[in-house]
Amino acid sequence: MKMPRPHFGAVLFAVGSLLAGGAEPVPPTADAAGRAPQIDDVLTRAFPADAPGAAVLVVSRGEVLLRKGYGTANLELGVPVRPEHVFRIGSITKQFTAVAILQLAEAGKLSLEDDVTKYVPEVETHGEKVTLAHLLTHTSGIPSFTDEPAWRAAPREDMSLARELSFIKGKPRKFAPGTGWQYCNTGYRLLGEVIEKVSGQSYAAYVEEKIFRPAGMTHSSYDDPRRMIAGRIPGYSPGPEGRTLNAEFVSMTQPHAAGALLSNVDDLWRWEQALANGKLVRTDLLARAYTEARLADGRRAGYGFGWSVGSIAGRAAVAHGGGIQGFSTYVLRVPDAGLFVAVLCNSNHPKLAPGAAATRIANLVLGRRPDVGVAVPEEVLARIAGVYSIPPNDRFELAVQEGRLVAIRAGGSPVSLAAVSAEEFVVPANDMTYRILARDPEGRVVRVAFQRPFSQEYFADRFAGPLEDPAKPAVVVAAATLASYAGEYELAPNFILTVRQVGDSLTAQGTGQGATNLIAESTTRFRVKQVKAEIEFKTDETGRVTGLVLFQNGQEMPGRRKN
Structure with a gap:
């Protein structure tokens, strides 16, 4: 299904x-x-x-x-x-x-x-x-x-x-x-x-x-x-x-x-x-x-x-x-x-x-999008710039670099946005859209919506804190435990999350995407380095790893282990 x-x-x-x-x-x-x-x-x-x-x-x-x-x-x-x-x-x-x-x-x-x-x-x-x-x-x-x-x-x-x-x-x-x-x-x-x-x-x-x-x-x-x-x-x-x-x-x-x-x-x-x-x-x-x-x-x-x-x-x-x-x-x-x-x-x-x-x-x-490339004054972009929070714990930053608006995820590189208008911006390569929803009395943007094509939309509110929280002390997980988590997990038809052991850590790679590092929060729960998301591995009564749950944007997405 x-x-x-x-x-x-x-x-x-x-x-x-x-x-x-x-x-x-x-x-x-x-x-x-x-x-x-x-x-x-x-x-x-x-x-x-x-x-x-x-x-x-x-x-x-x-x-x-x-x-x-x-x-x-x-x-x-x-x-x-x-x-x-x-x-x-x-x-x-x-x-x-x-x-x-x-x-x-x-x-x-x-x-x-x-x-x-x-x-x-x-x-x-x-x-x-x-x-x-x-x-x-x-x-x-x-x-x-x-x-x-x-x-x-x-x-x-x-x-x-x-x-x-x-x-x-x-x-x-x-x-x-x-x-x-x-x-x-x-x-x-x-x-x-x-x-x-x-x-x-x-x-x-x-x-x-x-x-x-x-x-x-x-x-x-x-x-x-x-x-x-x-x-x-x-x-x-x-x-x-x-x-x-x-x-x-x-x-x-x-x-x-x-x-x-x-x-x-x-x-x-x-x-x-x-x-x-x-x-x-x-x-x-x-x-x-x-x-x-x-x-x-x-x-x-x-x-x-x-x-x-x-x-x-x-x-x-x-x-x-x-x-x-x-x-x-x-x-x-x-x-x-x-x-x-x-x-x-x-x-x-x-x-x-x-x-x-x-x-x-x-x-x-x-071919290319026909509707992007609108010129937006830098002072208008400056009123958009800031850190935004998506409940319960995800964040991203919109910043102005070289006269353009960019989106930044925690631990990630800036992604350039192209203007459809002064109220809407897109990532041209994948049509991810950011829309302005609300401003304060001074004209500063306080709420935006973002949406990947064919996916639900999320609202994000301006956040007073930093993009990333201070780093927590590292949790050491035994090599044998890490090895038991390595495998393929099906989160959706045609979307597999592949977990690999790399030395004393894990990486996760989604179908058609690059690998990202996982940071241990406990022996079963790991933080995805590039975004505000977490993965928790699930076991049966015998201790065998049977699946995982991806926690992101307030959703819990279970993934069945395939191998």
């Missing part, structure tokens, strides 16, 4: 704020087709011929720039990936679930403001009204059953909704509905139940009749390992000592409406065309799916109905990733530029990173 736990999932870009970064977009070109050789070169290097690979489709304004397979579809038979091959798409499934709900709303069979208990009375909502819209936008506060160790221990079990809800029975809510955002597979599993009860059909039958057939998606279906499915290829997972293993079996009753569908790149393009043409749902309803939710305090959630909402090269974009045993996937669309990119991988190895590949492709096609 998706993040923070993530078998079956989308991509948790908030996790990526451990380190800022990204490739600088190339200058624009009058002929997007001229980028095809560059795209092919990027993908050839990303997916070696003798390893699991990817099917990729890139379409610009109706023109296919690239449709190609990379790497190997079946390692045991030596069959290469072809673009028509069928993959598990993981949490990209959520787009189809969201549109199914919108179809039923358009037909007058339900309202997006209906309380989920109208359809699933047994779900615990702690006396609060949790609407279908809350479920669609991951703002319900309901815990995700995929975060629970007991669920992770039973991938082969056929599960009913009641069984999945049992994993979170008695668990406290994450937040009051509408006040926070946290990716939740339980929410989309509940939406699947709503679809079945309202339509009188199974989820599989509904999406086949109401979505796949009208859209001409002849290679898409609900996955069933027992059926013969033309073009379906096996998935692979990383094993110990760099080996590749056949993916672990998972009962497809578990992901259900959160991540159980199969498709290929051609069908996903047909899906986008059917939506754009109004064939499946009214365009005004679809516009809501592409609009990021607003939380009670006004923050942007970075997520609509089944789509992450953000920007690439300054242009509005929608996207979603998927991660499930043996597969990792990503689809993005930049509507105004007519750009569509699908990258489907037959491995969930963190180094494949289909989201990073798709974003790199989009940057190659789109």
Whole structure:
């Protein structure tokens, strides 16, 4: 599903704020087709011929720039990936679930403001009204059953909704509905139940009749390992000592409406065309799916109905990733530029990173942001400069250097910001945005918002103290204990945190990012040097390390150990 736990999932870009970064977009070109050789070169290097690979489709304004397979579809038979091959798409499934709900709303069979208990009375909502819209936008506060160790221990079990809800029975809510955002597979599993009860059909039958057939998606279906499915290829997972293993079996009753569908790149393009043409749902309803939710305090959630909402090269974009045993996937669309990119991988190895590949492709096609470079007087920038605090304990600094505004994280290097206006600044390489929200009577900025694309927004208030607290005495951790923490931890589909022992210390490296040092606060808890974040390692009753929790920006993001 998706993040923070993530078998079956989308991509948790908030996790990526451990380190800022990204490739600088190339200058624009009058002929997007001229980028095809560059795209092919990027993908050839990303997916070696003798390893699991990817099917990729890139379409610009109706023109296919690239449709190609990379790497190997079946390692045991030596069959290469072809673009028509069928993959598990993981949490990209959520787009189809969201549109199914919108179809039923358009037909007058339900309202997006209906309380989920109208359809699933047994779900615990702690006396609060949790609407279908809350479920669609991951703002319900309901815990995700995929975060629970007991669920992770039973991938082969056929599960009913009641069984999945049992994993979170008695668990406290994450937040009051509408006040926070946290990716939740339980929410989309509940939406699947709503679809079945309202339509009188199974989820599989509904999406086949109401979505796949009208859209001409002849290679898409609900996955069933027992059926013969033309073009379906096996998935692979990383094993110990760099080996590749056949993916672990998972009962497809578990992901259900959160991540159980199969498709290929051609069908996903047909899906986008059917939506754009109004064939499946009214365009005004679809516009809501592409609009990021607003939380009670006004923050942007970075997520609509089944789509992450953000920007690439300054242009509005929608996207979603998927991660499930043996597969990792990503689809993005930049509507105004007519750009569509699908990258489907037959491995969930963190180094494949289909989201990073798709974003790199989009940057190659789109070129530089067209809206940056506004001149802002230095005296205006000076009223922005200062240290800002994000509850509970994160900080960053905005400073003026050589006439430009820069952002600085604790222990990090300055990152130059480009002005969109005197009230909005961006990191051109990755579209991270800083917006001015409030000023004091003297005109000095006292509150800003910052947001990484496809991630929720955070508010930060001016802080009177320093960027970094005085250093604490070092905690010495035994080498054997450090060695036990080394490994790969899955915080989100397509986002792995790799912990390595380097001498008498640890480093952590997120997918597609550089390594950062970890500073011991205790024998189990470590501080991330470059940002205000902490990692705590978790063990079972035998003392075996089973996972970690990343604490950042007031969130707790669990990561399951993969090796």
